[in-house]
Amino acid sequence: MPAERTYRVFVSYTGKDLAAHADVVAKVLRALQHLAIDHRDSGATGDPSVKWCMEEVDRADFLVVLVAHRYGWVPAPADGGDGRKSITQMEVDRAKASGKIVLPYLVEDDAPWPGDQFEALTNPQVLVGLNAFKAELRRSVASFFSSASSLDGPLSRDIPKAIARIEREDRLPAPERKPKSRRPPAPWLYRSDDPPSLAERMAGGLPKRILSIQGGGVRVASTVGYLERLERLLQARYGDADFRLSDYYDLIGGLSSSSILALELARRRSVAEASATLRRVLEPVLRASQSLWRFMRPESNAKPLREVLEPAFGDIRLDDASFATGFALITTSLASTRPTVICNHPALVSTFGGGHRVAGVAYACLARPGLFPPADLRDADDHQLALVAGEASIGSDPSLALMLLATSPRFPLKWRIGEHRLCLTAVGYKSPEIVRKEDLIPSGLLQWIPRLVESLTVGAEYQSRSILEALAIGDAAGDNGLLEQSATLTYRRYEPPLGVDELARLGLAQKDGNEPRGDDIEFFDQFVEVGRAAAAVDVLMGHLPDAFDVRSPRRLAPDDDRARGRDDRIS
Numbered sequence: 001m002p003a004e005r006t007y008r009v010f011v012s013y014t015g016k017d018l019a020a021h022a023d024v025v026a027k028v029l030r031a032l033q034h035l036a037i038d039h040r041d042s043g044a045t046g047d048p049s050v051k052w053c054m055e056e057v058d059r060a061d062f063l064v065v066l067v068a069h070r071y072g073w074v075p076a077p078a079d080g081g082d083g084r085k086s087i088t089q090m091e092v093d094r095a096k097a098s099g100k101i102v103l104p105y106l107v108e109d110d111a112p113w114p115g116d117q118f119e120a121l122t123n124p125q126v127l128v129g130l131n132a133f134k135a136e137l138r139r140s141v142a143s144f145f146s147s148a149s150s151l152d153g154p155l156s157r158d159i160p161k162a163i164a165r166i167e168r169e170d171r172l173p174a175p176e177r178k179p180k181s182r183r184p185p186a187p188w189l190y191r192s193d194d195p196p197s198l199a200e201r202m203a204g205g206l207p208k209r210i211l212s213i214q215g216g217g218v219r220v221a222s223t224v225g226y227l228e229r230l231e232r233l234l235q236a237r238y239g240d241a242d243f244r245l246s247d248y249y250d251l252i253g254g255l256s257s258s259s260i261l262a263l264e265l266a267r268r269r270s271v272a273e274a275s276a277t278l279r280r281v282l283e284p285v286l287r288a289s290q291s292l293w294r295f296m297r298p299e300s301n302a303k304p305l306r307e308v309l310e311p312a313f314g315d316i317r318l319d320d321a322s323f324a325t326g327f328a329l330i331t332t333s334l335a336s337t338r339p340t341v342i343c344n345h346p347a348l349v350s351t352f353g354g355g356h357r358v359a360g361v362a363y364a365c366l367a368r369p370g371l372f373p374p375a376d377l378r379d380a381d382d383h384q385l386a387l388v389a390g391e392a393s394i395g396s397d398p399s400l401a402l403m404l405l406a407t408s409p410r411f412p413l414k415w416r417i418g419e420h421r422l423c424l425t426a427v428g429y430k431s432p433e434i435v436r437k438e439d440l441i442p443s444g445l446l447q448w449i450p451r452l453v454e455s456l457t458v459g460a461e462y463q464s465r466s467i468l469e470a471l472a473i474g475d476a477a478g479d480n481g482l483l484e485q486s487a488t489l490t491y492r493r494y495e496p497p498l499g500v501d502e503l504a505r506l507g508l509a510q511k512d513g514n515e516p517r518g519d520d521i522e523f524f525d526q527f528v529e530v531g532r533a534a535a536a537v538d539v540l541m542g543h544l545p546d547a548f549d550v551r552s553p554r555r556l557a558p559d560d561d562r563a564r565g566r567d568d569r570i571s
Helices: 015-031 049-059 087-097 126-138 149-170 198-202 218-238 258-266 271-290 298-313 346-352 358-366 399-407 437-443 445-471 500-505 521-538
Strands: 008-012 035-037 062-067 102-107 143-145 208-213 251-254 326-333 338-343 387-389 422-427 490-494
Touching: 008 015, 008 049, 008 087, 015 035, 015 062, 015 149, 049 087, 062 087, 062 126, 062 149, 087 102, 087 126, 102 126, 102 149, 143 149, 198 326, 208 218, 208 258, 208 399, 218 258, 218 271, 218 422, 218 521, 251 258, 251 399, 258 271, 258 326, 258 358, 271 298, 271 358, 271 521, 298 358, 326 358, 326 399, 338 346, 338 358, 338 399, 358 387, 399 422, 399 445, 445 490
Parallel strands: 008 035, 008 062, 062 102, 102 143, 208 251, 208 422, 251 326, 422 490
Antiparallel strands: 326 338, 326 387
């Protein structure tokens, strides 16, 4: 829809290094029939330059700011500044103070850049101000560029959205119109009345958030308490009781039983609704695993499971519009003996010939050799995949597989890595308790073999976790440590405590001192309670990084515990 009028957009940048980039901004604005305000076009006015810039920011409808590796001119008090802030930061602060939208674009950390344009190399004192300025811009939803040409796409997408928001608010009746001074600076992409499309969630360019849910069997219920806690914290953070995990996370993934949670959450279901579906699906799974005839009749075991999955997901397909965000499920193909990712990214859905029914995909995630027959899913070339649970190929933790799916050039998502660009939240449970050798010997080979098989999946989980922990550590590299460095991703993992001692400390151990480790549906609620009690201690508001906010956080009173970083009162 064309804009209702021509908009004035102030372009803020450092001229020595970003003139060509500012030209791209002007070109995009001209194509959209709007006006770019650039200090190079001011001509000779005789006015102090700071005064001219501030007046033009006041006249503009919103501001685009470009920041690379220069902080730029710092006006002295005699010039209209304070001797500390650069003119670029003064322009941004002026726009924010009047409630204008600020669209920030930051250079990629690894983008090739002329060595003489790293201002900190010749003037190390500016690094503090530059890094603080970038950190402030990252508190809003920022985009990134590697070259002047790479700005074209993001600007063409972001500018019309900013204008649409301005016009939508201007059309509101006066009592409903928000004061312009209250307008948040940038996180307008994720408004509840104008949510981003699935294509926008899956595309690169903005900071991205991944939620990884680990586990199979009834123990996966222990993750529910953590998911509930995350959902409540996000609702409190944004002041919206209807906020869902799918409104925050751009990709939700799992394998085995956790795939059911991932699918339901991606459909914008609450954690309580997703948990109820998981409980219904687990009943026939656990019943089949306890049957003495499970290895003799896998087809008959599959019938009750399919009868639960059909009403749960109906005729929904992988590319269904009911999915509010991306999902990725890890399975194993017995045909190729490799992991197979099922994702609702359009390019990946097409590999399944236009999209299978979700009920069949959910069955594939739960299928286990000897318990349920493989799922008869076929790819676009009609090759049979014979899919079973992903634990057979990658272990029980899908976190590393999801990160690689999002960032590897082998897949179509191609999300950017970086401490402020990619956030991975993993919710899982600890590996099995260590068994002493003397406890295994009496049973001989029959007990050693299952432990050896289990070590394959536990070892894969350990490797996945170790790699992610290593990638999440920032490495101070560069010339004398002067350049801003960032880790590969922001990563946090939560693990419900399931050992006897840990449960006792939480007051949830059974009277006989045993931990709830059975494979019966009656343990479901007990595992949920363990997760809730642990999450109340483990998960804090401060664990949600400002750089990944999808809206402006709710303003808290100065004496509010959450404003001081104490989250224990959120329940």
